[in-house]
Amino acid sequence: MPRRGRVKKEGPESGEDSDEYRKRRDRNNLAVKRSRVKSKQKTQETVNRVNELRNENTVLEEKVKTLTKELGFLKELFLAHASNNVDASKYEGINLQKLLADDSSASTSNDKNPGTT
């Protein structure tokens, strides 16, 4: 789509005289203005969206940090306790190794429910 600049054509390329021509030009100029306003709005919205997302991101990162910390602590606690009383057999089907691993990718897919009460 080669967009030529002003071609010095004098002929009736797209308009005939000054009557209909002017009207068309004016209408197009209005359309151009509308389009540009729209374009700017869109750009601004995109910029705003970046800021929103950055904020959400910060919140989420803090949340991850907090949760990771808590989880780490609880794991230590649990392991320390379990080392004293090795009765983890109660939690037979549970993937403790997986859950207690430092990694954070446990699915907790246990069907069996350890008798709670």
Added chain:
Amino acid sequence: MPRRGRVKKEGPESGEDSDEYRKRRDRNNLAVKRSRVKSKQKTQETVNRVNELRNENTVLEEKVKTLTKELGFLKELFLAHASNNVDASKYEGINLQKLLADDSSASTSNDKNPGTT
């Protein structure tokens, strides 16, 4: 055919002859091009940034979800175990209530789990 609103009158505002004038015009046209390319690049980068942030966000949300799940499970586990052996006294100064609360904001009730059984 109207030539750019500017008629034959010499405009001492910005041009003088056809010599220096043309050079100035050409240089400005180049500058305009540069500026517009730059502007478009910036816009595009902003759009890209939105996509990047959206992806990061999704990842973080999943992470939060996983961590929350793990944490909830571990808390249940810990509480179930602690109800059998009330030796939480080993962790004297620790805010277990706070940590073990389902939420990350515990009330100011500092009761020591009197062991109902």
Added chain:
DNA sequence: CGAAATTGCGCAATAG
């Protein structure tokens, strides 16, 4: 003050 950069605006081609 001087040159480049940015901006508003209109034109024309063309996409939809």
Added chain:
DNA sequence: GCTATTGCGCAATTTC
């Protein structure tokens, strides 16, 4: 056939 979009040039203004 009309509006919307876009590259381009001009000129005013801004920025450096």
